[in-house]
Amino acid sequence: MSDPTYTLYSYFRSSCSARLRIVLNLKGIDYELQAVNLLKGDHLASDYKARNPTATVPLLVRTSGNGNVFSVGQSVAAIEYLEEIYPDSYHVLPPTSNPEARAVARALAAIIACDLQPVTNMKVMKRVRAIGGNAEQWNKEIMTEVLEAYEAAVKGWAGEYSVGDAITLADVCLLPAVWNARRYGVDLDAFPIITRISDNLGKHPAVIKAHWQNQPDTPEDLRGK
Numbered sequence: 001m002s003d004p005t006y007t008l009y010s011y012f013r014s015s016c017s018a019r020l021r022i023v024l025n026l027k028g029i030d031y032e033l034q035a036v037n038l039l040k041g042d043h044l045a046s047d048y049k050a051r052n053p054t055a056t057v058p059l060l061v062r063t064s065g066n067g068n069v070f071s072v073g074q075s076v077a078a079i080e081y082l083e084e085i086y087p088d089s090y091h092v093l094p095p096t097s098n099p100e101a102r103a104v105a106r107a108l109a110a111i112i113a114c115d116l117q118p119v120t121n122m123k124v125m126k127r128v129r130a131i132g133g134n135a136e137q138w139n140k141e142i143m144t145e146v147l148e149a150y151e152a153a154v155k156g157w158a159g160e161y162s163v164g165d166a167i168t169l170a171d172v173c174l175l176p177a178v179w180n181a182r183r184y185g186v187d188l189d190a191f192p193i194i195t196r197i198s199d200n201l202g203k204h205p206a207v208i209k210a211h212w213q214n215q216p217d218t219p220e221d222l223r224g225k
């Protein structure tokens with residue numbers, strides 16, 4: 001058994017879980033996936049909340065050979081943690097010699113992780129419905145507006161991916177948001193740079209393995225063929 005071992009608490013449809021799945025795959029870190037079914041409310045169970053007080057996925061748990069256990073929720077913090085403890089693995093932040101590219105990768109990631117995902121999350125959709133709103137339309141409008149901002153911000157930095165020709169934190173946040181945007185009927189033709197980047201990302205083996213259709217907890221009728 002390898003030391004340390006990793007367990008990722010994940011839900012197949014969760015965009016935040018997908019960020020971490022992509023990064024673990026890019027870095028070549030093996031992990032055991034522990035499915036947390038958000039629709040069944042597994043994340044609200046007291047034993048899960050004791051592990052992750054925000055009652056969200058993902059949660060990354062690292063167990064060392066000496067039995068030490070370290071848990072980190074919050075996908076971007078977990079990604080940056082892996083970035084720091086595996087300096088020789090694939091890097092999702094551009095080199096420190098290019099602070100501007102690092103700042104842009106982080107800023108683009110924040111457009112998705114701070115401005116889009118939190119306000120289109122399942123618990124927010126539930127509240128929108130509770131006050132009589134159309135949660136699907138809410139998501140479609142917010143996703144369209146925020147992706148419009150991403151499209152403008154990425155211009156001038158994009159190569160094959162969002163920041164040049166290497167996959168960065170920005171892409172890792174972007175692609176799962178694009179998967180969700182498709183689901184809510186966002187017109188992605190309006191965003192040619194995002195579409196190009198997403199198509200390129202979709203061909204990468206680390207991304208294919210992390211795709212929501214290819215997870216152990218993906219229901220049979222939704223699995224990739």
Ligand SMILES: N[C@@H](CCC(=O)N[C@@H](CS)C(=O)NCC(=O)O)C(=O)O
Binds near residue numbers: 017043073113
């Ligand atoms: N900022 C957190 C957000 C985590 C989050 O909201 N995850 C969603 C799935 S993508 C979730 O667990 N939602 C549960 C809910 O809305 O009740 C992160 O990046 O990990």
